[in-house]
Amino acid sequence: MPVTDNTSASRQHQHDVLIIGSGAAGLSLALHLPAHYRIALISKADLKQGSTYWAQGGMAAVLHTRDTIDSHVEDTLNAGDGLCHRDAVEFTVRNSRRCVEWLVRQGVDFDLREDRVDNSGPEFHLTMEGGHSHRRIIHAADATGRAISEVLIEKAQAAENIEIFTHRVAVDLITAQGHCQGAYILDRQTDHVELFQARAVVLATGGASKV
Ligand SMILES: Cc1cc2nc3c(=O)[nH]c(=O)nc-3n(C[C@H](O)[C@H](O)[C@H](O)COP(=O)(O)OP(=O)(O)OC[C@H]3O[C@@H](n4cnc5c(N)ncnc54)[C@H](O)[C@@H]3O)c2cc1C
Numbered sequence: 001m002p003v004t005d006n007t008s009a010s011r012q013h014q015h016d017v018l019i020i021g022s023g024a025a026g027l028s029l030a031l032h033l034p035a036h037y038r039i040a041l042i043s044k045a046d047l048k049q050g051s052t053y054w055a056q057g058g059m060a061a062v063l064h065t066r067d068t069i070d071s072h073v074e075d076t077l078n079a080g081d082g083l084c085h086r087d088a089v090e091f092t093v094r095n096s097r098r099c100v101e102w103l104v105r106q107g108v109d110f111d112l113r114e115d116r117v118d119n120s121g122p123e124f125h126l127t128m129e130g131g132h133s134h135r136r137i138i139h140a141a142d143a144t145g146r147a148i149s150e151v152l153i154e155k156a157q158a159a160e161n162i163e164i165f166t167h168r169v170a171v172d173l174i175t176a177q178g179h180c181q182g183a184y185i186l187d188r189q190t191d192h193v194e195l196f197q198a199r200a201v202v203l204a205t206g207g208a209s210k211v
Pocket of ligand 1: 020021022023024025026042043044045049050051052053054055056057058059060145168169170171204205206207
């Protein structure tokens with residue numbers, strides 16, 4: 001059912017999918033969705049603000065031949081000290097290699113080992129961080145988030161089906177009949193609230209400190 005705009009929304013937008021948040025989560029989702037979906041991607045500042053861009057050390061993933069998914073899961077649950085949901089941890093860890101491989105295919109330039117003596121091909125340089133029992137931190141020098149962001153932003157900007165709206169703050173969700181059908185979004189530059197309607201709405205606004 002179409003949503004009637006009975007507020008002061010000065011502009012209306014209609015998309016298939018509304019993604020609120022332009023960090024690694026929002027950008028990755030936008031790039032994974034089928035190209036025939038019209039997507040609105042919302043960022044509350046410019047695309048280079050936010051945790052993803054500033055993340056430094058790297059991402060944990062099961063990449064080393066001696067590492068295992070079980071080991072990474074147990075390390076995460078131990079470090080989480082009761083805050084983690086095992087199913088979420090298992091899902092994340094199980095998919096970690098696949099995510100890294102996808103990022104590499106997009107063009108993210110992670111550091112490689114320079115000390116390889118055989119000819120078995122390039123191998124990621126993995127560092128060890130607190131709480132981990134194996135080397136599993138893949139990184140791009142000490143600016144991993146920037147390396148990931150820049151690649152994903154460039155891809156999203158080039159995608160014809162992704163419309164990017166910066167300096168927009170989601171202030172309220174629109175729900176009807178138990179479904180989220182859009183959001184009211186403040187354009188910080190004009191100070192106007194705009195109506196964004198979509199068949200699916202995704203909150204990728206960060207702050208997911210518990211898994
Ligand atoms: C300094 C720093 C260093 C870090 N280092 C590491 C590290 O080495 N390794 C690691 O794994 N993690 C690290 N992290 C954590 C990591 O960056 C985050 O967990 C990850 O980037 C979260 O990605 P995300 O896409 O979920 O959210 P974010 O990157 O935070 O993106 C959230 C998006 O939501 C948008 N948004 C939020 N609220 C609204 C709203 N109301 N309306 C519209 N848009 C909104 C923001 O504009 C932004 O685009 C670090 C974080 C920081 C801050």
